[in-house]
Amino acid sequence: MPAIPTASPASQGLCAERLARIDRFLQQRYVGPGKLPNAQLLVARHGHIVHHSVLGQAVLPTDGVTGRAMTDDTIVRIYSMTKPITSVAFMMLVEEGLVALDDPVHRFIPAWRGLGVYQAGGAGVPGGGGGWVTKPTSAPMRMIDLLRHTAGLTYGFHMRTSVDAAYRKAKLEPFEQANGLQGFVDALAGIPLEFSPGTAYNYSVSTDVLGYLVEKISGLPFADFLQQRILGPLGMVDTAFHVPEDKRQRFAQCYIQGADGKLGVLPGRTFLEPTSCPSGGGGLVGTAADYLRFCECLRRGGELDGVRLLGPKTLKLMTSNHLPGNADLADIATSLFSEATYHGIGFGLGFAMTTDVARTGIAGSPGEYWWGGAASTAFWVDPVEDLSVVFMTQFMPSSLYPIRRELRTLVNAAVVDSAA
Known part of the structure; x- marks a missing residue:
């Protein structure tokens, strides 16, 4: 698989001096003072890498650790x-005619047919079946609701509602499941929805459910589908649901801010062993180079180096705003947390995207799309400027520092031959 070529910034319409100041900013603002352990940035334009920087340490030295x-x-x-x-994987099945966006989810998960909307009560509380008082949904949950987070599902970490609390009690995160994706989906059948599908946005485990559906519809284990249909063909050689023994020396540690203000090791799952419940919402590890290949495939309309995952029209559909009424996240989101800001931002089929540059308050382009990860990682693709950008670090929570907004500003300031 050929590597993505490199080129001078000037040859692709960017200013080398302005790109260099991004590295100084990251070093002086974050890595040097110990706010972030490391930072890796890849910027590509017109299919050429024009800036690549690697700062800091993958593993910080501590007592007994080099x-x-x-x-x-x-x-x-x-x-x-x-x-x-995961969203691309699902849309590949849509393209094959195996499932449609308006299919009800209960077509493939029959146990979800009777899911109601929370009204009162809670698990173990008198007042309804299983302790819940619910009402029927105004419309069935459809596949599009899972892709755009309008399904009525949630995350336990939102700490906002009784439904969130039930997720925490049942440990409804794929990382916590011992009974695989089937057990995860079965457990969700016992907890009501936060709202009727299609009426609001709530960042949730929806994409984990998509992973289960990819497995159910394709007949392949979800991890195998990703490897055979996406990761392997694209040459994403280091992306997987765990780090094998022969690659562990390349695996970074993840950090949190301790009570003393210093970086401490994040406790919990190590990603060093295979999992029986691969999380389509948050379970992969990989490299910046791998993820840039994925971004470049998206930027090129679903194809890279002769490997086509999706057709251009499908990518266009995925990166259009699908929020009900063409709303912004600011108008329709129920939760306070997301991996995106809200104003001037819509949500498509697996991505957030800019609908109104002025409302975002950040230099950018209409239609650019992106997402981020809990360890402060981020990517975006700007089809107007023909840009793909990947940022990697390992620090939680992603909401502590405004680094994504700052990077968007700094990278866009380096574009001196704008197509806009």
């Missing part, structure tokens, strides 16, 4: 940057 520098091929947790890959 530090290790971040390198070009360091493997990181991409968490929710898994979601666009």
Whole structure:
């Protein structure tokens, strides 16, 4: 598989001096002061890499642990940057006629046919079946609702409603499931929806359900489908649901801010062992180079180096705003957390996108699309400027620093031959 070619910034309409100041900014603002352990940035325009920087350490030195520098091929947790890959996998099945966006989810998950909308009560509380008081949905949950997070599902970490609390009690995260994706979907059947599908946006486990559906519809285990149909063909050689033994020396540690303000190791799942419940919403690890290949495939309309995942019209559909009434996230979102800002932002089939540049308050282009991950990673594709950008680090939570907004500003400021 040929590597993505490199070129001088000037030859692709960017300013080298302005790109260089991004590295100084990252070093002086974040890596040097110990706010972030590392930073890796790839900027490509017109199919050529024009800027690549690697800063900091993949593993910080501590008592008994030798530090290790971040390198070009360091493997990181991409968490929710898994979601666009899963969404592409599902849309490949749509293109094959095996499923349609307006199909009800209960076509493939019959146990969900009777899911109601939360009214009162809770698990173990008198007042309804299983402790819940619900009402019927005004419309069935459809596949499009899973892709755009309008299904009425949630995440336990939102800490907002009784439904969120039930997710936490049942440990309804794929990482916590011992009974595979089937067990995960079966458990969701016992908890009501937050709202009637199609009426609001709530960042949720919807994409994990899509992973289950890819498995159910294709007849292949979800991890195998990704490997055989996306990761392998695109040459994403280091992207997987765990880090094998022979690559562990390239795996970065993930960090959080400790009570003393210093970086500490994130406890929890190590990603070093295979999982029985691969998370389509947040389970992949990979490299910046791998993810740039995925971004470049998207930028080119679904094809890279002779490998076509999707047709251009399908990509256009996915990167259009599908929120009900063409609303912004600011108008329709129920939760406070997302991997995107809200104003001037819509949501498509697996991606957020800019609908109104002025409302975002950030230099950009109409129709650019992106997402990020819990460890502060991010990517965006700008079809107007023909840009693909990937940023990797390993720090949680992603909401602590405004680094994504800052990077968007800094990279766009380096575009001196604009197509807009």
